[in-house]
Amino acid sequence: MNQRSDSLRGALALALALAVSGCAVGPDYVKPATVAPSSFKEAPVDASEWRVARPADALPRGAWWKIFGDPDLDLLEDELATSNTTIAQAEARYRAARAILRQTRADFTPTVSASAAATRARVLTNQAGAPGPVPVTATTYSAAGDASWELDVWGRVRRNVESSSAGVAAAQNDLESVKLSMEAELAASWFQLHGFDAEIALLSTNVAAQAEALKLTVNRHDQGVVSGVDVAQAETLLETTRAQAIDVAISRAQTEHAIAFLVGKAPADLTIPAAEISVAPPAIPGLLPSELLERRPDVAAAERRAAAASALIGVAVAAYYPTISLDASAGFVSTTLSKLFTAPAFIWSLGPAALGTLFDGGRRRGVTEQRRAEYDAAVGAYRETALTAFQEVEDQLAALRLLALEERQQAAAVAASGRLVQLAENRYQGGITTYLEVVTAQTVALSNERTAVDLRTRRMVASVNLVKALGGGFEGGTPR
Numbered sequence: 385m386n387q388r389s390d391s392l393r394g395a396l397a398l399a400l401a402l403a404v405s406g407c408a409v410g411p412d413y414v415k416p417a418t419v420a421p422s423s424f425k426e427a428p429v430d431a432s433e434w435r436v437a438r439p440a441d442a443l444p445r446g447a448w449w450k451i452f453g454d455p456d457l458d459l460l461e462d463e464l465a466t467s468n469t470t471i472a473q474a475e476a477r478y479r480a481a482r483a484i485l486r487q488t489r490a491d492f493t494p495t496v497s498a499s500a501a502a503t504r505a506r507v508l509t510n511q512a513g514a515p516g517p518v519p520v521t522a523t524t525y526s527a528a529g530d531a532s533w534e535l536d537v538w539g540r541v542r543r544n545v546e547s548s549s550a551g552v553a554a555a556q557n558d559l560e561s562v563k564l565s566m567e568a569e570l571a572a573s574w575f576q577l578h579g580f581d582a583e584i585a586l587l588s589t590n591v592a593a594q595a596e597a598l599k600l601t602v603n604r605h606d607q608g609v610v611s612g613v614d615v616a617q618a619e620t621l622l623e624t625t626r627a628q629a630i631d632v633a634i635s636r637a638q639t640e641h642a643i644a645f646l647v648g649k650a651p652a653d654l655t656i657p658a659a660e661i662s663v664a665p666p667a668i669p670g671l672l673p674s675e676l677l678e679r680r681p682d683v684a685a686a687e688r689r690a691a692a693a694s695a696l697i698g699v700a701v702a703a704y705y706p707t708i709s710l711d712a713s714a715g716f717v718s719t720t721l722s723k724l725f726t727a728p729a730f731i732w733s734l735g736p737a738a739l740g741t742l743f744d745g746g747r748r749r750g751v752t753e754q755r756r757a758e759y760d761a762a763v764g765a766y767r768e769t770a771l772t773a774f775q776e777v778e779d780q781l782a783a784l785r786l787l788a789l790e791e792r793q794q795a796a797a798v799a800a801s802g803r804l805v806q807l808a809e810n811r812y813q814g815g816i817t818t819y820l821e822v823v824t825a826q827t828v829a830l831s832n833e834r835t836a837v838d839l840r841t842r843r844m845v846a847s848v849n850l851v852k853a854l855g856g857g858f859e860g861g862t863p864r
Contacts, residue, residue, distance in 0.1 A: 408539025409705070410698020413546075413691045416763045418770045420673045426781035448856045449571050451666045452847075456656075457574050460647055464570050465563070467648030474555075474562040481555035485548040491541040494533035494710075501526050502721075525724045528715025528731075535736075538705045543698035550692035557685035564681065568852035570646045572845045573639055575661060579841025580636035582660040583834055587629035590830055594622040601819065614819035621823050625830065661840055665784065665847040671854060673774060679855035680773045686766040693759040700752040706740030773853065780850035787846060791839045798836050801829035 449461050465471070503524045508517035536542055598618040604610045644654035677683050714732040718724040741748070808825035811817045 407537075408542045408698055410539070410543055410701040411694060413694040415687060416690055416766055418677065418767055420677060420770075421774065422673070424673060424774075424778055424781060426778045426785060446856065448851050449567060449848075451668070451851075452571070452844075453663055453666075454574070457571060460570060460574065460643065461567055463647040463649075464566055468566050468646060469648060471559070471562055471566055474559040478552075478555040478559045481548070481552045485545070485552050488541070488544045488548040491534065491544065492536070494531045496529065496531045498529045499527070499715075522719055524717065524719055525721050526715060526717045527724060528713060528717075530713040531711070533710045535708045535710060537708050538702040540699055540702035540707075543695045543702065547692040547695035547699070550688045550695065554685045554688035554692065557681040557688065560681040561685060564852055564856045566646060567856070568848050570643065571848040573643050573646065575841055575844035575848065577636060577639045577643065577656060578659050578661045579837060579844075580632055580639060581658040582837045582840070583632050584629055584636065584658070585660065586830075586833055586837060587625055587632065590826075591622065591625050591629060594618070594625055594826070597822075598622050610819065617819045617823045621826060661844060663844075665843045668847060668850055668854070673777075676773055676777065676855065677770055680769075681855065683766070683769050683773055686762070686769040690759065690762040690766045693755070693762040697752065697755045697759055700748070700755045703741070703748045703751065706738045708736060708738050710734075710736050776853035777850070780846050780853050783846040784843065784850060787839055787843045791836070791843065794832065794836045794839055798829070798832045801825070801832045805829045 447458070447461070449457055501524075503526075504521065505524070506519055506521045509520050511518045534541065598615070601610060601615050601618040605612060605615050640654065640656055641651040643656065644651045647654070671679065712732075712734040714730070716724050716726075716729040717731055718726070718729040723729060805822070805825045808817070808822045812819055812822050
């Protein structure tokens with residue numbers, strides 16, 4: 385019994401010594417460097433409005449869409465959070481990543497198994513006085529437990545857990561990135577939809593006015609005042625405007641269907657009443673470029689994938705070293721079932737084991753080179769994602785600034801074209817010119833008015849895209 389205890393204590397001491405003295409081979413991860421500008425080129429001149437944001441890449445993005453003050457949009461955004469299929473897929477991938485982490489952490493613990501068997505066999509045995517081997521039929525009963533524990537001497541398990549932990553963080557950031565993208569897509573589609581509503585209303589107003597103008601022109605033709613050419617021109621303008629209204633209605637219907645898809649509904653189950661955009665683009669608080677990298681969930685996800693790839697290099701390097709494990713088994717074996725669980729039937733074994741690969745034809749080298757290349761690719765993807773983030777913010781800042789200037793300029797163009805229409809109609813009524821001049825003026829005026837509506841819509845969409853580019857997450861008007 386003492387010898388058995390000494391053997392057990394010795395094996396456990398060896399296992400503990402190996403586990404404590406073990407080191408994790410492979411490179412220790414260092415966050416890749418990125419070059420962040422000190423400020424955004426397209427930022428407002430008043431830099432005091434651009435506040436430093438708190439890092440929040442892994443936090444929920446918040447109900448940022450409420451800065452637009454549209455209760456109907458708020459209701460749809462709430463539906464999207466629970467019903468969007470793309471978000472549901474990302475959430476499932478996040479749960480899968482957490483399950484993988486639990487699997488890899490299980491390698492830190494021993495694997496324990498149990499077995500029981502009853503075997504009846506006929507064997508040949510030598511018995512005293514017998515002329516030769518005598519067949520004997522016997523039943524053997526056994527019950528045993530086995531345990532095997534891989535000692536993480538070289539850090540293979542630790543590196544695997546490190547990689548899986550980074551994978552969970554990446555999946556979590558992916559989930560937040562998908563949520564932000566879907567929320568922004570819904571908000572942008574919402575404003576595009578109501579931009580189409582405004583355009584349809586404008587075209588409908590013009591159709592009514594042009595239909596009345598056609599009646600007047602027909603009357604003048606019947607009185608012999610104008611020629612049939614004037615009637616044809618007035619009719620052409622009316623039918624062209626009607627066709628434009630139908631074309632916009634197609635875009636409006638398709639946008640409504642897209643919104644239904646985003647909130648997880650069939651298009652037949654969602655009808656959005658027509659309404660024009662009634663709000664101006666809100667003031668969006670900003671942040672510095674260095675903070676953008678800490679707030680954008682897609683940037684954080686790319687960085688975590690680089691960390692996961694780095695850890696897998698250590699796993700590949702650990703394959704060059706032998707696997708050291710501690711194996712133990714204990715159980716009972718007896719030819720009599722009633723005596724199975726008795727002291728004489730007890731058997732056990734305990735001891736360390738080492739297994740190493742002496743030759744694999746370059747497989748381990750190939751795997752290591754693959755992991756290093758995958759890490760380099762992940763670092764490149766991280767830096768590319770960071771540059772994309774800077775570009776997207778600059779793009780939307782430039783769009784908002786220039787669209788505001790263009791909208792003011794377009795307002796002047798709309799006013800000028802309105803005066804042109806009035807002058808052309810007066811000249812036509814006075815018999816100075818033909819109806820072609822009126823048609824031309826009305827066409828220019830309608831085009832300018834449609835452009836003004838489009839600019840208002842584009843400014844709202846650019847505001848949504850800027851919030852998305854900044855990483856969302858606004859609370860009380862301040863980036864979180």
